[in-house]
Amino acid sequence: MQIRFGMIVDAEYTARKNNRLKRLIRNADFEQPEASVAAIDYGHNRKINRTLVERLASCEYITEYRNIFITGATGCGKTYLACAFGMEACKRYYTVRYVRVPDLLLDLQAARTGGRFREALKKYINPTLLILDEWLLMKVTEQDSQSLLELIHKRRKHASTIFCSQYRESEWYAKLGGKDNPLTDAIMDRISFDFYKIPIESLDPDKDLSMREVYGLDPSKAQ
Numbered sequence: 001m002q003i004r005f006g007m008i009v010d011a012e013y014t015a016r017k018n019n020r021l022k023r024l025i026r027n028a029d030f031e032q033p034e035a036s037v038a039a040i041d042y043g044h045n046r047k048i049n050r051t052l053v054e055r056l057a058s059c060e061y062i063t064e065y066r067n068i069f070i071t072g073a074t075g076c077g078k079t080y081l082a083c084a085f086g087m088e089a090c091k092r093y094y095t096v097r098y099v100r101v102p103d104l105l106l107d108l109q110a111a112r113t114g115g116r117f118r119e120a121l122k123k124y125i126n127p128t129l130l131i132l133d134e135w136l137l138m139k140v141t142e143q144d145s146q147s148l149l150e151l152i153h154k155r156r157k158h159a160s161t162i163f164c165s166q167y168r169e170s171e172w173y174a175k176l177g178g179k180d181n182p183l184t185d186a187i188m189d190r191i192s193f194d195f196y197k198i199p200i201e202s203l204d205p206d207k208d209l210s211m212r213e214v215y216g217l218d219p220s221k222a223q
Contacts, residue, residue, distance in 0.1 A: 002035050021090060026116075026186045028086055028096040031133065035083035046076065047201040053081070056196060060068055061160055064127060068162045068192055073198030081198070083160060089129045097127040101133045103134040108147045125154045135165040136175035145176055145183040152190045163191065168199070 025033060037057040042050050044118045068085065068114065069116060086096045111120030126132055140148065155161060167175065169192070176184040 015205065020093065024086070024090040024093065024095065028098055030083045030096075030098045031079055031100075031149060032083040032088055033087075035087055036078050037084045037088055038173055040081065040084060042191065047199075047203055048077075048081075049198060052196065052198060056085060056198075058093050059085075059089055059094065060127045061196060062089060062092075062193070065157050067193075067195040068201065069165070069195055069197045070162065070164045071133050071168055071198070072166070073202065074166060076200040076202070077220065078200060080134055081200070082133065082162045082164050086129060086131055088182055094128040095126070096129045096131070096174075098131040098133065099124065101132050102134060102137065104132070105144050109143070117147075121151060121154070124151055125159075127159065129160050129162065130155065131164070133163045136167060136172055136173070137164040137165075139175050139199065140177070142177065142183065145181075148176075149183055149187050149190075152187055154188045158195065161191070169197070174185060 036192045037053065040048075040053065055066065069084075070080050070081055083098065086098060089096050108120055111117045119132055121198065152161070165172070173184055173188065178184060178188055
């Protein structure tokens with residue numbers, strides 16, 4: 001009887017954990033929910049630091065409140081890698097949220113106009129891990145820079161953020177308004193405080209193969 005009762009308790013505990021994981025993954029709203037660290041392709045003419053990727057898959061950067069910068073050309077697999085890290089975080093029951101920066105800024109702009117800015121901002125402040133895809137794909141306005149600064153300031157030393165960008169970190173200054181802009185300095189100071197950098201580089205541009213093809217993804221869903 002005791003053994004049977006113990007089995008029932010174990011089954012209930014496992015079911016609750018599985019349901020919690022499913023809920024975390026659903027709420028994260030991943031662009032690529034099928035992404036997996038185990039399935040990352042380190043070949044196909046790409047240079048990527050496998051040792052660092054496998055180390056970060058342990059999610060130690062989250063406990064340290066450190067950020068990750070993933071940079072590389074369109075189609076190199078930035079989104080897949082970021083979502084794979086996000087999945088690992090969910091498996092450890094961290095709250096995660098994925099968002100494209102253009103969508104984030106539109107959301108915050110509308111919220112500011114409607115007097116709901118603080119409420120909307122909390123959606124992005126609260127997750128333990130925030131994935132910002134298409135980071136600085138386009139030059140931002142001063143108001144957008146103010147919104148980004150508010151978000152990044154609130155998360156600094158309290159949570160981790162993954163930034164996915166086509167541009168190298170040195171090019172972010174121009175996208176944010178230039179080095180002479182106080183907002184630019186404030187944003188870069190906060191996100192560059194403590195971070196890991198994962199550049200995804202092409203070994204031979206003439207032999208490039210999009211990771212959309214490699215992973216068999218919808219062309220609109222791989223960056």
